[in-house]
Amino acid sequence: MRGVMRKDNTPCRPDASRRLGARLGAALAAALVCCLLGGAASADTGAPSPGEAQRVHAQIRAAVEAWDPSIAEEVDLPGPISITLRLEGRVLSRTVVAEGGPEAVREALSVLMDRAESRLPFQKDATWPEPVRRITGLMQIGVELGGPLVPLSLDQLADATLEISPGIEGVAVRIGERVGAGMPSRMLEDGVEPALVLRSLVSELSGDPALGVVSPDDLRREHGVRFYRFGVTHIAETEPGSSPVFLFRGGEVVRSSELRGRDLVVFAEDLALHLMMRKPREDGVADPLGGTLRPIQGVFESERATPLQLALAALALERLATGERYDAAVRAGARDFVRRLAVAGAAIGEEQTEETAAAVWSGLRASSAMFDAMVADDEGLEAFLRACDRVCDGALRRAEALGAMVRPVTLWALAERARGDESLRPRVRRMLARAWSETGPERSVSLLPWAGWAELALAEGRGEVEGEEALRRSRMMVWIHQLDAADTGLEAPDLGGGVVFTAGENPLPTWHTVRPVVFFASMLGDPRLTGREEASREASRVLASVRFLRQLSVREAEAYSHRYRHRSIGGVRAALWDQRLHPEATAMTLIAVCDTLDSLSKLAAAGDDEGG
Known part of the structure; x- marks a missing residue:
């Protein structure tokens, strides 16, 4: 038995599909396995390793405490990066850089800090940025590091809800030279499905809200739109300044x-x-x-x-x-x-x-x-x-x-x-x-x-x-x-x-x-x-x-x-x-x-x- 096949003709786990097929019937087994695994043929998504994620988080924490993005070292990331800064339980600032590369961390930090500064009640006077540095210890940092973008073949945008493993994989859209990405933690927090995120990205990148309801085939053929998925390594502080923990679908797996x-x-x-x-x-x-x-x-x-x-x-x-x-x-x-x-x-x-x-x-x-x-x-x-x-x-x-x-x-x-x-x-x-x-x-x-x-x-x-x-x-x-x-x-x-x-x-x-x-x-x-x-x-x-x-x-x-x-x-x-x-x-x-x-x-x- 070859196992349940994804739309891109790569196999889901055959052992899982055999058991589920025997239990639930072939049609439900196909849907369930693809939902469980997001169509992933392997647990290795190419996302940065835990060790790499810890090093990136440490650099981001140091840069936030100094309130200086330039001190972060170059890290050649394979895919998107998202940084979320929380203060007293609220999101103070969040940014996503959809394409990796050696400057992705610094770019994300620079945008993150600019947005945070616009929301903090401090004036940029001679003491700047000392007032901000005094409260960085109260900030929580969450980081998602994506793997390489993998082409996603869809007949309908709604199919993304079955194709993408909820809370584990992110989605991305490319139109020409512009790329946008949706991170799994944001989808969990907002309670939105991958299909809706893809529609929003198409509308945002194209500048045309009407394109969000166009079929994937027409988007590819007439507008050069490309869809992607990517795995993510998620690391976050559960308390401000605490040692970060790795999160799986927004939490820790219970043993x-x-x-x-x-x-x-x-x-x-x-x-x-x-x-x-x-x-x-x-x-x-x-x-x-x-x-x-x-x-x-x-x-x-x-x-x-x-x-x-x-x-x-x-x-x-x-x-x-x-x-x-x-x-x-x-x-x-x-x-x-x-x-x-x-x-x-x-x-x-x-x-x-x-x-x-x-x-x-x-x-x-x-x-x-x-x-x-x-x-x-x-x-x-x-x-x-x-x-x-x-x-x-x-x-x-x-x-x-x-x-x-x-x-x-x-x-x-x-x-x-x-x-x-x-x-x-x-x-x-x-x-x-x-x-x-x-x-x-x-x-x-x-x-x-x-x-x-x-x-x-x-x-x-x-x-x-x-x-x-x-x-x-x-x-x-x-x-x-x-x-x-x-x-x-x-x-x-x-x-x-x-x-x-x-x-x-x-x-x-x-x-x-x-x-x-x-x-x-x-x-x-x-x-x-x-x-x-x-x-x-x-x-x-x-x-x-x-x-x-x-x-x-x-x-x-x-x-x-x-x-x-x-x-x-x-x-x-x-x-x-x-x-x-x-x-x-x-x-x-x-x-x-x-x-x-x-x-x-x-x-x-x-x-x-x-x-x-």
Whole structure:
């Protein structure tokens, strides 16, 4: 087998394409491998080596501290260079020199400093540039060094989104003697696709905005436009003046060895702290959580979280607050924050709280002794939670009357309440059976995690889980689509453990990996669903996906470009190339990590009992 071929007739990795072809089918395999690898036939892109990048960064740091570009030595760069200067979390100056050569570093520094000077509040008097030198220690420097420009053949500019590895490769355009380049870090920060960058470069270099919508063939034939790709070595300071780190797709690759017991505890605490600290605690703020956060700009897409986001955050923080292994101060903070979230949820009112949010609050009340005790003395919260119960009851009655399905999250809430109300159990059981039957094996994953948690709630204290077959089948189907090292290779190690949902538009893993995996973490610790002979294999699969979720989370390296680092650290990004922080992504990941730790403890205890 020759492997998946790129449009320029060079092969993608044959071993990856064989495995993905067997798993996903040839068409999806072709798209996925090209997305993963950006069509790169080799990990060697010709970009400067790590040692060369460190030397260039050191020269740039010295030149910035002296505020004199001329002291930088000549370095014959093979491709584009970009330098970004940040001050107090904001971009002070950024420049791109699209063509390499011995003068590229000095040229980039000269433009960088000119732009910075125009934004600094200093006058060029007799003391110049001493005022600037006094604050250079507060500046962060990021450097991207590109490899040689490699011709890029495109039928449509939109094809660049599949051809270019997001966050790893840059793109360039040449029109006559003019060359422009788009760097991968800027694409990550702005959330733009390579195709849009190419359109912008064509318009900018030609001076004609209309050319940005012309087909590549016409641009080549009538205007002499040429398209290129290039690999990049990215090195940046995570703190002003700190030793720089190498970044891969805007962050550091998480190793499997970083997922030991204590590492997972720290991960859970980071997630919880993000949920509690993502929004400033100002007096009179009714919503303590906030909606989706854009960390680069440090702004919320919506100042207010949705009712469902509030409820999911409370559900997740309750998990951590009731766990003995976590830091006492973090647990206490989580308990306090759960109450604040409940107050915020109740303030929205019964009429504005949709069924999904009402179901989460109802299920949380039924499943958590801590939460039940917390709200017992608050008449307002009691009334709100009774209203949430009524929403779930009404949904069940309507579904029974119409012969329709009940939402999985509502089934979970009803199943939790059935622990104390036996009359509910057979009704929920029938609805769960209908959900599995009408959804079918191919789409059963869409019912997770809620239908799975409903099965466990109904099976508590019983010898078997009635939905075991459906749950095992769903788990098997998800693991078939989990990426491992053989799929990603050296070119995309950060994607390992992610799950590809083939029904989606994007054939790359995103935060939605957590939706089924959060239940598999619960499943791992239940001997009825994970036997002794399966435990090691299933634990490794769950931990692989937890590794991917850790990769999505913001750590010091990933926060280097964020406006308010303390707000974003610990949050889970929508994707490795999408920096947005949805509170529900962080909340579901927190539940997954807490349940993974609980399940691993159960497996260890079972092993000790057998050994004894």
